[in-house]
Amino acid sequence: MTIDDLRFHYRADHATILNIPHWQLASGEQVFLHGPSGTGKSTLLNLIAGVLLPSQGRIEILGNNTAQLSSRQRDTLRAKHIGVVFQQFNLIPFLSAVDNIKLAGHFAGNKNTTTRAKALLAALGLAESDQHRATGRLSIGQQQRIAIARALINQPELLIVDEPTSALDKKNADKFMGLLMEQLSEGDTALIFVSHDPRLAKPFDRVESLLDINRAEVAL
Template identity: 50%
Template sequence: MNAPVAQLAVNAIAVENLRFSYGGAPIALDIPHWQVPQGSHVFLRGPSGSGKSTLLNLLSGTLAPPKNQAATQLQIFGQSLAALSNRRRDRFRAEHIGVVFQQFNLIPYLSVLDNLRLAAHFGRGGDVRDRAESLLQQLKLPLSLLSRQAQALSVGQQQRVAIARALINRPQLLLVDEPTSALDRDARDAFVDILLQSYSGVENTLIFVSHDTTLAQHFPVVADMRDLNQAWKLEAADVT
């Protein structure tokens, strides 16, 4: 399963003729072509309803990619996600992809360390305390937080712990979904700076999704869902 990832891939993400809809609903996503070279840090912008979260869920394997469309391709580091069973796709995500969710999705009654251990359990496993301490130091959090329940943390602390959880398995691809919507501008900029510093390896690929265009200045590559998603273009044309 993991052979395509063992070698340095030219593209971290390769999408061709990707079309997706929820049940019998109209097409939500129609992307003819999109490639992201490994090591890219991409700011993916677009208004609500443009398909950002749908695309992110497909890239992470949270949504099952379409299997019955012959021309469709959705590859992460050369691995077709459609070729994997649900279980193997979950394993692939745990080992190679980190996700920072908009709502953080920490388990509130577990300690910070146990939240990180749980993420590691589904990934590479092993004792993660040293790795957890290193990440907290990178994220400018006191080590005393490791024993504190997630629900006792401030919003800013929860955000940084969510980054630590996403990075605990040393993912090659990090997907970040609208994590700054509740922060003021200074806090948003500080959050992005810390994120980029913590995930600065030359082989690490980052897709940062947001409708907040002021954050684009932090990224060398900017992509727009209104250009990628043909379904959005059709919907916009119908409205006008």
């Protein structure tokens, strides 16, 4: 992934939120990106994922300039090649763990994902008896495991993790980090992990502050 001359503002008459001359992430590289709340971290992730488009500049994902893709093409790129672990996990509470994960596979055009979904959940320590329960009836720790498995089901080249431990105590936050890094220990999935909590940066060789790469005078 490469970012060049990126600028973003929500409207032409609004201040620039992001001004990033250059930023790059290699295949398999894992970066911890931190910064205080309100500095544009989530906005940057939405730009990388193609949910938002740059006001200026270029974001290239797997050889694709996202600004040159149609909305449908960006959706396909995101579904097939980008995994996302959301801050609140965003699981569908009345669906089972397996069905939540299979739904992500469906959107990427992968129809036969049941076996892989169960294997991921088993590797993440979710008991088979819980894999078919409604996720809304499971604990936060169990939902963590499902969220990781859902993000990894399509074997994405890029994984985006957005403040997933903000509502967790230290013990559960540490468990989440251990599970995530264990799943990424093999393979070439690149990781952008965004948090305001520097305690979570320990497993990362590359740690950067958004305030250092963002030259905008006014942040979100």
